[in-house]
Amino acid sequence: MMNVLKLLMPAMLLLSGCSMAAQSAGDRDQNSGMQENIQQEDPLRTLPDSNISKTDSDKEIIKDNREGIIPDRLQIPAIGVDAEVEKVGMLSNGKMDVPKNDENVAWYQKGAQPGQPGNSVIAGHVDNKTGPAVFFKLEKLKKGDEIKVSGSDGNQRTFVVYAVKSYPRNEAPLNEIFGYTYRSGLNLITCTGDFDHEASTHKERLVVYTQLKN
Amino acid sequence: MNWKKGIVALPLSVSLLLPTAGIVSAQNGETHSAPTVETPAADLRATLGHLLSEHAYFAIETMRKGAEGAADFEESAGALSDNTEDLAKAISSVYGEEAGKQFHDMWSNHIGFFVDYVKATGNKDEDAKQKALDSLANYKNEFSQFLETATGERLEADALAEGLQMHVNQLIGAFDSYVAGNYEKAYEYEREAINHMHMVAKGLSSAITDQFPDKFNNTMAVTPASDLRAKLGHLLAEHAGLAMMAMQNGIDGSKDFEASAQALSENTDDLAAAISSVYGEDAGMKFKEMWSGHIGYFVDYVKATAANDEAKKEEALKNLEQYREDFSNFLETATDERLKADMLSQGLQDHVEQLIGAFNSYAGENYATAYDNVREAYAHMFTPAKALSGAFVNQFPEKFESSMPSDMPKTGMGGTAQQQEFPFELLLAGLLAIAAATGVVLRRKQIER
Incomplete structure (x- = not known):
């Protein structure tokens, strides 16, 4: 029997070790406050400064040509994420669907494409049943960190973090996260907070708000 | 600045709508209700x-x-x-x-x-x-x-x-x-x-x-539904605006007449594409044919005015009359009678009168009236845009379902979360994984034996 316990110990440590990481993340979220005030931050320009110039008849006309890309790959150098992007829709219960593989992330294809005006959304798991998953370190992102999204055609868009917030899972502002905005936003979602066994889900949702760099 | 406090409850409404039959009045924010x-x-x-x-x-x-x-x-x-x-x-x-x-x-x-x-x-x-x-x-x-x-x-x-x-x-x-x-x-x-x-x-x-x-x-x-309404309002009002300028350029013999007519024609292409997106290519083509036809009658009217040819003007107006009837019937059929031909016909009559009125005033150098009419014609188009988009959305609600999820994704399974209760399932999963990896089961059997 002793031998069995000895053998189990590493597994228990592994579990509790990760729990501590998740717990400290939860604390940090609480400390930084649920409603981190994004208005106090420096303005991050969505659109390049448009200089007034005389029109040359050979030139293309001036227009808002922010085009999106169908994302294939997501890279977040600050936390070592380099993941494939699955394409998902909405479940019949109204929830956004999630990636099938916990090493991948998933783009919500009913919403905006990354780069288009509006909010595009990419979600990833914080953990699987036994350990960390692709967005385990998402909470470590801070204002100014960059996110790179690439499409199958090789096009890339870079986004910059402007706010990191967490919400009780039923109180996330869906309009703000999924709804329309004049800016080109990309919002990254994962779970955070304690695990609610009864509901079989984490108690909070973490949202990293980013917008198009250029 | 404290003027945010002075909010009035309702936004300005400019909609003097054509009544539309059977429009469901559910809210867009809720999923599962009709768009x-x-x-x-x-x-x-x-x-x-x-x-x-x-x-x-x-x-x-x-x-x-x-x-x-x-x-x-x-x-x-x-x-x-x-x-x-x-x-x-x-x-x-x-x-x-x-x-x-x-x-x-x-x-x-x-x-x-x-x-x-x-x-x-x-x-x-x-x-x-x-x-x-x-x-x-x-x-x-x-x-x-x-x-x-x-x-x-x-x-x-x-x-x-x-x-x-x-x-x-x-x-x-x-x-x-x-x-x-x-x-x-x-x-x-x-x-x-x-x-x-x-x-x-x-x-x-x-x-x-x-x-x-x-x-x-x-x-x-x-929302997908309001996007359609906005798109139709945009293109229909632009049609009225560009048509007016093409008519003015036509009677003036302006150097930019061709370019303004071209812009009007591109607007028609965009409108046809919007119709196609709901009713398919064939309906879009049919729409384009009728729509281009009615623009042609306006051109006839401008030419007849330039030539002082009353008979030709009369003929152009008669053709516009026929168009009103054909086009109204086309839409009544397309929308499964959600839009009524007689209502549509009245709306189209307003449009024709506003444009012809604006043009006649312009040609008669009564510019104040001309521009009142142009504003009226531009504003008017948002009424059919609401009625048409309302009927289209009502007819094909599945094409305009809200794209907003009603809940956040479930992006975790708890493998790294703090355990307040003892996670038997997880422990079991962990145990089995380790057992498989190290041959615990086998050893335990050996101990028991």
Whole structure:
């Protein structure tokens, strides 16, 4: 029997070790406050400064040509994420669907494409049943960190973090996260907070708000 | 600045709608309820789209008239100024009188800078042109501050102010192209400037309704259904505006007639594409055929007017009459009688009368009446846009379902979360994994034995 316990110990440590990481993340979220005030931050320009110039008849006309890309790959150098992007829709219960593989992330294809005006959304798991998953370190992102999204055609868009917030899972502002905005936003979602066994889900949702760099 | 407190409950409504049968009046914000184009938020978006795009239209036309030294320059400028009054009223209806006044002054100033630019161009005064451009560039910052106070969101305000700055650049681009004799580009700019203002309206209405959800019944300005309504309003009103200018250019024999007719034809292509997206390619083709036909009758009318040929004018009007009937029946059939032919026919009659009226007044040099009619014709189109989009959405609700999820994704399975209760399932999973890896089961059997 002793031998069995000895053998189990590493597994228990592994579990509790990760729990501590998740717990400290939860604390940090609480400390930084649920409603981190994004208005106090420096303005991050969505659109390049448009200089007034005389029109040359050979030139293309001036227009808002922010085009999106169908994302294939997501890279977040600050936390070592380099993941494939699955394409998902909405479940019949109204929830956004999630990636099938916990090493991948998933783009919500009913919403905006990354780069288009509006909010595009990419979600990833914080953990699987036994350990960390692709967005385990998402909470470590801070204002100014960059996110790179690439499409199958090789096009890339870079986004910059402007706010990191967490919400009780039923109180996330869906309009703000999924709804329309004049800016080109990309919002990254994962779970955070304690695990609610009864509901079989984490108690909070973490949202990293980013917008198009250029 | 405390004018945010002066909010009036309902947005300005310009909708004098054609009644539509059987439109479901559910809210857009809720998933699982039928999509609809008739929400307070969609109304706000339509109002802002109407007035902002009309501004772009009249600003470009007025600058063009200024460059031409046209006889109707004053009246065209008057229409632009009336539009400013309406925009300020719309802003007041959301943010109160003080904000409306502030908006009014700021908006009028920026129009003044355009006038300076037009004058400087006429005088070939490069310094004065640059001065006007500098003033217009400053306007962006001023507008950004206004919008920040209005929407309470600086990032959004900055983005919207950038959008308005692009509007300024597009107007200058349209004017410079016109002066340089590049008419195709001038009209390409005009169409883009109109399109751009609908994008600004989309962003602005979305920001306003997010800020005051209660005032808009928790409905959203941007939904697949309201997108269709906005698209039809945009294209139908643009049709009226461009048709008017093509008719004016036609009777004047203007050098830019071809380019303006081309712009009108491109608008028809876009409208046909919108119809195709709902009813399929065949219906889109049929629509285009009828729609182009009715534009042809207007052209006939212009030609007959130029030739003083009363009989031909009469014939053109008769053809327009027939078109009204055919087109109304086409839509009644397409929408499975959600739209009634007699109602549609009346709406089309208004459209024809407004355009013919505006044209006759213009040809008769009664410019004040002409521009009243043009404004009326432009505004009118948002009524059929609401009725048509309402019927389309009602007929194919599945194509316009809300794209908003009603809940956040479930992005974790608990493998790293703190365990307050003992996680038997997880322990078991862990045990099995380790057992498999190390052969525990086998060893335990050995111990037991």
